[in-house]
Amino acid sequence: MTDNTAQGFTVPIGPQHPALKEPGHFQFTVDGEIVTRAYVRLGYAHRGIEKAAEARSWTQNLYLLERVCGICSHIHALAYSLAVEQLAGVEAPPRAQAIRVLVAELERIHSHFLWMGVSAHEAGFDTLFMYSWRDRETVMDLLEGLTGNRVNYSANLLGGVKFDLQAAQADSIRRGLDFLEQRTRHYLDVVSNDAMFLQRTRGIGVMTRAQAEVMGAVGPTARASNVGRDLRVEAPYAAYRDFPVRMALDERGDLEARFEVRIRELFESFRLIRQILDDLPPGELGVRLPRRIPAGEAVVRLEAPRGEVYYFVKSNGGDRPERLKVRTPTICNLTSVVRLAVGHQLADVPMILAGIDPCFSCNDRLVQLYQEETGEGRSMSWKDLRQYGIDFYARRQA
Amino acid sequence: MNPLAALFALLIFPGGLSLLAAGLVYEWVDRKLLAGLHNRVGPRWFQPLADALKLLVKEEVVPEGVNQALFIGLPLVALAGALSAAVYVPLAGLAPVHSFPGDLIVVLYLLSLLTLGMGLAGTNTLDRFSLIGATRTLTQVFSYEAPFLMALLGAAVVAGSLSVSEICAYAGEHWLILTQPLGFVVALIGLMGKLEMPPFDAPEAHTEIVAGALTEYSGRGLAFFHLGRSVELVVGLTLVAAVYLGGLSSPVWFAVKTLALLLVMVGLQALLARLRIDQTVGLWWRYGALLVLVQWLVLILIQRS
Amino acid sequence: MNTEEILNLASEVVRAWDWTSQVERPRPGQLDVYISSLAELVPVVVGLRVKRLGYLAAIVGLDLGPAVDALEVLYHFCPGDALIALRVRLPRRDAVLPSLCEVIPSAEVFERELAEMFGIQITGLHTPERLYLPDDWPDGVYPLRKDFDPGLLNTREGEPRS
Numbered sequence: 001m002t003d004n005t006a007q008g009f010t011v012p013i014g015p016q017h018p019a020l021k022e023p024g025h026f027q028f029t030v031d032g033e034i035v036t037r038a039y040v041r042l043g044y045a046h047r048g049i050e051k052a053a054e055a056r057s058w059t060q061n062l063y064l065l066e067r068v069c070g071i072c073s074h075i076h077a078l079a080y081s082l083a084v085e086q087l088a089g090v091e092a093p094p095r096a097q098a099i100r101v102l103v104a105e106l107e108r109i110h111s112h113f114l115w116m117g118v119s120a121h122e123a124g125f126d127t128l129f130m131y132s133w134r135d136r137e138t139v140m141d142l143l144e145g146l147t148g149n150r151v152n153y154s155a156n157l158l159g160g161v162k163f164d165l166q167a168a169q170a171d172s173i174r175r176g177l178d179f180l181e182q183r184t185r186h187y188l189d190v191v192s193n194d195a196m197f198l199q200r201t202r203g204i205g206v207m208t209r210a211q212a213e214v215m216g217a218v219g220p221t222a223r224a225s226n227v228g229r230d231l232r233v234e235a236p237y238a239a240y241r242d243f244p245v246r247m248a249l250d251e252r253g254d255l256e257a258r259f260e261v262r263i264r265e266l267f268e269s270f271r272l273i274r275q276i277l278d279d280l281p282p283g284e285l286g287v288r289l290p291r292r293i294p295a296g297e298a299v300v301r302l303e304a305p306r307g308e309v310y311y312f313v314k315s316n317g318g319d320r321p322e323r324l325k326v327r328t329p330t331i332c333n334l335t336s337v338v339r340l341a342v343g344h345q346l347a348d349v350p351m352i353l354a355g356i357d358p359c360f361s362c363n364d365r366l367v368q369l370y371q372e373e374t375g376e377g378r379s380m381s382w383k384d385l386r387q388y389g390i391d392f393y394a395r396r397q398a
Numbered sequence: 399m400n401p402l403a404a405l406f407a408l409l410i411f412p413g414g415l416s417l418l419a420a421g422l423v424y425e426w427v428d429r430k431l432l433a434g435l436h437n438r439v440g441p442r443w444f445q446p447l448a449d450a451l452k453l454l455v456k457e458e459v460v461p462e463g464v465n466q467a468l469f470i471g472l473p474l475v476a477l478a479g480a481l482s483a484a485v486y487v488p489l490a491g492l493a494p495v496h497s498f499p500g501d502l503i504v505v506l507y508l509l510s511l512l513t514l515g516m517g518l519a520g521t522n523t524l525d526r527f528s529l530i531g532a533t534r535t536l537t538q539v540f541s542y543e544a545p546f547l548m549a550l551l552g553a554a555v556v557a558g559s560l561s562v563s564e565i566c567a568y569a570g571e572h573w574l575i576l577t578q579p580l581g582f583v584v585a586l587i588g589l590m591g592k593l594e595m596p597p598f599d600a601p602e603a604h605t606e607i608v609a610g611a612l613t614e615y616s617g618r619g620l621a622f623f624h625l626g627r628s629v630e631l632v633v634g635l636t637l638v639a640a641v642y643l644g645g646l647s648s649p650v651w652f653a654v655k656t657l658a659l660l661l662v663m664v665g666l667q668a669l670l671a672r673l674r675i676d677q678t679v680g681l682w683w684r685y686g687a688l689l690v691l692v693q694w695l696v697l698i699l700i701q702r703s
Numbered sequence: 704m705n706t707e708e709i710l711n712l713a714s715e716v717v718r719a720w721d722w723t724s725q726v727e728r729p730r731p732g733q734l735d736v737y738i739s740s741l742a743e744l745v746p747v748v749v750g751l752r753v754k755r756l757g758y759l760a761a762i763v764g765l766d767l768g769p770a771v772d773a774l775e776v777l778y779h780f781c782p783g784d785a786l787i788a789l790r791v792r793l794p795r796r797d798a799v800l801p802s803l804c805e806v807i808p809s810a811e812v813f814e815r816e817l818a819e820m821f822g823i824q825i826t827g828l829h830t831p832e833r834l835y836l837p838d839d840w841p842d843g844v845y846p847l848r849k850d851f852d853p854g855l856l857n858t859r860e861g862e863p864r865s
């Protein structure tokens with residue numbers, strides 16, 4: 001904790017704090033209840049993935065990068081696959097691309113339901129939290145039925161996808177979507193009409209269009225401020241060329257708009273998934289890729305649930321990448337949120353933070369736990385670890 | 399009253415142990431019903447007891463920089479306040495153990511001791527979450543206390559007495575919820591504010607300030623505060639039910655009426671999102687106080703005619 | 704404006720002044736700008752912003768290795784589906800870059816990352832503190848450089864990293 005008198009009254013939030021489900025550190029200097037200064041420190045979930053990727057083969061990296069984020073795992077694997085395919089000069093067959101988009105949209109539904117629950121919880125509205133998480137189970141079951149996993153679906157291969165879509169699976173997805181669509185309609189009603197909830201969202205954390213552009217906001221956060229940034233529309237990738245989507249925009253730029261934009265996106269996802277199920281192109285599920293990828297650079301940008309994911313992959317013609325850079329949407333939106341918090345009530349800060357759907361483990365990728373990933377780290381038995389803990393504190397006491 | 403009977407009433411029934419037990423039961427009902435509305439399973443019947451016992455046997459950590467006597471004493475004062483308030487209300491539908499003219503005011507102040515204790519406990523520590531929580535707790539006291547008091551005084555005026563037992567006797571013949579609906583609403587919601595239930599849980603909003611004023615408390619102190627809150631839940635429900643729902647004449651009616659009130663409170667908790675502290679204050683002074691004043695105006699007009 | 708027009712506009716922005724920076728089109732939809740002198744970096748960025756040519760998607764650092772003895776920094780701007788890449792070469796020793804914070808506030812996080820991961824000194828940064836690396840990380844060790852020794856990470860908790 002820092003000195004109280006020098007900088008006013010500073011409230012630390014994180015790295016361990018009930019408002020944050022993941023580690024990040026924020027310091028808010030408050031005057032009474034009003035925030036006057038905000039500061040951010042990241043890196044608590046740093047795993048060194050960018051460096052680790054340089055030590056792994058092209059195929060191994062697919063599994064590593066799927067684990068950048070626990071919620072939008074598919075989109076990371078997809079971005080990496082597309083980048084490698086671009087370097088190798090091949091394109092996955094249409095059926096594979098459609099299945100990739102199908103999983104991506106199911107993941108978006110999953111992520112938005114999760115987000116809705118978390119931010120309702122930040123507002124102290126636990127009923128919405130519990131219900132949206134119950135409904136999220138439906139889409140997780142669908143994903144499990146399709147891919148075998150509730151998270152980290154592992155649907156992608158370099159050059160295609162791992163599995164085909166059966167008729168029975170398509171039917172269960174349709175049934176699940178019918179239920180979710182009916183629930184989503186109800187939630188849209190709640191977030192746009194519940195007077196008590198609107199007190200916590202309407203006019204809070206307003207980001208104007210100009211601010212959103214200057215601060216480089218992406219995804220639903222930008223679209224709620226009327227910045228038309230949606231890569232599925234601007235630069236369609238995979239099967240979005242054949243299955244176009246409409247962008248959900250809002251001009252209010254406050255928390256209410258961020259709720260509404262995400263919920264309206266859900267309807268678009270439902271429509272898109274149904275359309276893909278109806279018109280799934282026939283054909284192969286994948287193409288073969290060479291073990292060595294030709295030298296070159298590839299940039300791939302995809303629309304993750306939280307906004308734009310950016311991958312830069314450089315190959316030197318070897319069997320592993322020369323350099324891999326991941327930029328997740330949260331890092332773009334975090335700068336904006338830290339600025340937005342100033343001038344607001346402390347009570348609104350968790351809501352504003354949650355409003356961008358932050359994902360810290362996406363953000364923090366580099367170095368700290370590198371030794372474990374390369375297997376060079378020490379392994380300790382439970383007994384050793386316990387003794388180590390006792391010694392550590394004994395040393396500190398002395 | 400002979401000393402033995404008084405001791406029994408204080409320690410065993412209806413005060414003391416049985417009141418603590420009732421507090422735990424009501425807390426369980428509250429949590430279980432809320433869980434039902436949240437679509438959760440909720441705790442098993444002995445969970446509040448298990449929580450309390452666990453906290454009681456845990457080590458109590460006294461942080462640096464606090465006034466030790468206050469840190470240990472305040473939870474006791476808070477619990478004692480809630481327990482002594484029970485002496486003046488018709489618990490379990492029985493006549494109050496002790497009664498004197500004007501005890502309504504004493505009850506209300508004893509009930510406030512818990513909140514006051516929590517606020518002071520928060521300001522006693524150096525922790526900033528506690529300090530903000532304490533500021534919010536005390537701010538909230540000043541917002542709901544006056545409307546709550548005025549609502550109950552409305553009942554006292556028509557009963558012509560400031561004694562809880564006489565008000566209850568009067569309420570037994572007149573259902574005040576019908577004649578003073580506005581007062582009832584303010585009193586019930588005021589009770590939710592007193593208990594810091596959602597939507598008035600800004601003082602302990604854990605997504606902002608961890609556990610508010612009680613952040614530094616662990617073990618015994620925390621258990622006492624929790625028990626005090628459970629007891630206050632029972633006492634407050636008894637008071638509101640006795641005054642507005644036609645008095646409390648038997649244990650069965652006591653259970654039915656207080657549980658019905660609790661059900662309403664649980665429904666409100668599930669329906670409403672948390673209010674910011676400025677919104678809470680605004681709500682009480684803009685609407686709560688106004689409603690009570692309207693109630694008073696009506697009462698005065700009726701009494702005149 | 705379609706992609707082609709955007710990229711033509713961008714190359715005009717770079718060519719408009721008497722700068723030494725070169726423009727190249729490696730593939731459709733992408734424009735590479737080789738910034739030859741650091742003094743031209745900020746003016747080019749300002750030019751792109753004035754014409755509203757995309758937002759800063761990322762700043763990528765590359766270590767070309769001790770053999771080439773150079774670092775490369777890529778500034779990726781993305782208008783629509785086009786890609787404008789500003790490429791800057793720096794020496795591995797005493798690498799210095801001007802900060803873009805004054806023009807693009809969101810550049811700050813990327814620049815702090817460059818500073819701690821590649822050891823590029825950024826001039827004019829508002830908060831030059833560490834963003835990702837731990838507080839006890841040793842000075843002068845830059846993990847994303849090719850000659851970084853991962854053995855450094857094999858330290859026990861509580862001991863200083865050496």
